[in-house]
Amino acid sequence: MSITTDTSVEAGSTAWETALDDAPVALSAAGDLVAVAGAEGSVLIADAATGTEVGGLELPGGALSVALSRDAQHLAVTGPTGYALWSRSRVSPLIVETGAWSSTAAWADNGRVAVASGRRALVLDPAGETQWATEPAASTVTDLAWMRNGRRLAVAAYGAVRAHERHTDKPVVTYPYVGSHLALAVAPTGRWICSGNQDASIHIWRTRDGSELTMSGYREKVSRLAFDDTGYWLAADGAPDVTVWNFSGKGPAGTAPRSLQCHDTVTALAWRPGGAGHLASGGHDGTVALWQATAGRPQARMRPSRTLPAASAVAALAWSGPHLLIAAHRDGRVRAHRLPSRNTL
Numbered sequence: 373m374s375i376t377t378d379t380s381v382e383a384g385s386t387a388w389e390t391a392l393d394d395a396p397v398a399l400s401a402a403g404d405l406v407a408v409a410g411a412e413g414s415v416l417i418a419d420a421a422t423g424t425e426v427g428g429l430e431l432p433g434g435a436l437s438v439a440l441s442r443d444a445q446h447l448a449v450t451g452p453t454g455y456a457l458w459s460r461s462r463v464s465p466l467i468v469e470t471g472a473w474s475s476t477a478a479w480a481d482n483g484r485v486a487v488a489s490g491r492r493a494l495v496l497d498p499a500g501e502t503q504w505a506t507e508p509a510a511s512t513v514t515d516l517a518w519m520r521n522g523r524r525l526a527v528a529a530y531g532a533v534r535a536h537e538r539h540t541d542k543p544v545v546t547y548p549y550v551g552s553h554l555a556l557a558v559a560p561t562g563r564w565i566c567s568g569n570q571d572a573s574i575h576i577w578r579t580r581d582g583s584e585l586t587m588s589g590y591r592e593k594v595s596r597l598a599f600d601d602t603g604y605w606l607a608a609d610g611a612p613d614v615t616v617w618n619f620s621g622k623g624p625a626g627t628a629p630r631s632l633q634c635h636d637t638v639t640a641l642a643w644r645p646g647g648a649g650h651l652a653s654g655g656h657d658g659t660v661a662l663w664q665a666t667a668g669r670p671q672a673r674m675r676p677s678r679t680l681p682a683a684s685a686v687a688a689l690a691w692s693g694p695h696l697l698i699a700a701h702r703d704g705r706v707r708a709h710r711l712p713s714r715n716t717l
Contacts, residue, residue: 385680387696387710388423392416396700399436403444406692406708408700409435409600414450416706417458420692423708425583427464431456449484450474455487455660457500466500480522488513491535493527507541509534516558517565519579526551528567533577547577549584554595559603564619566606568594570591574608584624587617600643600651605666607651609638613673614653616665628671632681634661642689642697646714652697654686660699660709662717677717680709684700 385678394410399406406420409552417427433453441449447458454469454595455477472490481487484503487494493516509529517526524544526537527665530552534543547565555568567576572590575596577583590610604620614632617624635655644650649666661676668674691697694714700706710716 385709387421388576389707389708390418390423390425390706392704392706393705396687396704396706397435399439399690399698399700399706400438401402401690401692401696401698402440405440405447406698406706407443407447408706409438409449409674410704411435413451413454413538415425415447415458416509417447417532418706420696420698420708423706427458427459427460429456429467432469436474437476439477439485440481441498442481446479446483446485448477448479448487450477450487451485456490457485457496457498459498467494469499473519475501475512475514476516478518480518482522482568483665484522486516486518488516488527491529493525495525495538504539505541506514506534506536506543506632511533511541511552514553515567517558519554519558519562519565522708526556526558526565528556533567538567545582547582547584549575551575557597557598557599557606558570558597559606559619560601561603562690563603564606564623566597566599568597568608568610572610573609574606576623587624592614596638596641598641598643600647600649601645602647605649606645606652607641607644607665609641611670612636614638614641614651614663617707618666618670626700630665630668630670631673632661632663632665632676633673634676635659639686640689640699642691644691644697644714645694646709648715650717652689654689654699656685658682658686658701660682660686660689660697664698665716681707683707714717 394414413431504577513531524632552570594610597668615629637656651665
């Protein structure tokens, strides 16, 4: 891993820039840290304010995702052949080569981490000890999300999203949908579960009664979904435009989304923390766009409030608090862009 950091970048939107000697595929930010994972398995852990390296690891077989715990004390990295756990209190990372495809990981506020491992989800403590595991799904687990403050785990695999209570291998609720789920988003309110699908659709379940809704007609598969902090707005890819759906009131049934026009191909989405409705999106063209994404009316076709300096294709975006947006680019560059006000872009 070759890291270079420059904190003397010209004053303006760029706070610092770091280079990873790997092609970034995933990014996570929490507390005072940011972590970026590369396709070949290199993981850089850096100080979010300066970009200075504070740790790192190599995951054999490559990386697919990276996730910092909310308190920034722990990190999970997943990849095609297993997963790794890093901790500030541990001398060296714990690397587990299971031979099973590990698509993603998600931390709960109680310090437990759920890790996809083949057709199962494993729930581990920060030391890496397995607390419990789900029964095998019909196919490989593609995404995970915690619900009810870490008391319930939603697991997406072909044919259904299954919800497991703590220490239960069998699901307590099953949300069926015949298709391949690529992305999972649970509203912070807990009212909605959404899946982005291989068949170019978004499927929605209301958790209270299991009622369903499908939003179809996307030109491409939907592989990125993100709720804002209020749980009222869902951003999705699946087309050259980013679509933003309104989940307030009775939800999006019978409504049309806002369309955000900037990229030929959307490669990243990240809501700014807080309820201002600010969204960052990244594209294959290297553009990072900032949006007042909840403004305007349904069916509005919107242009970005601002675009940031272009580089190579955007691999991932993450906010480090409301004032620092981190962008990882395919050529290895990781840039931090400073936005001084939480109310403006």
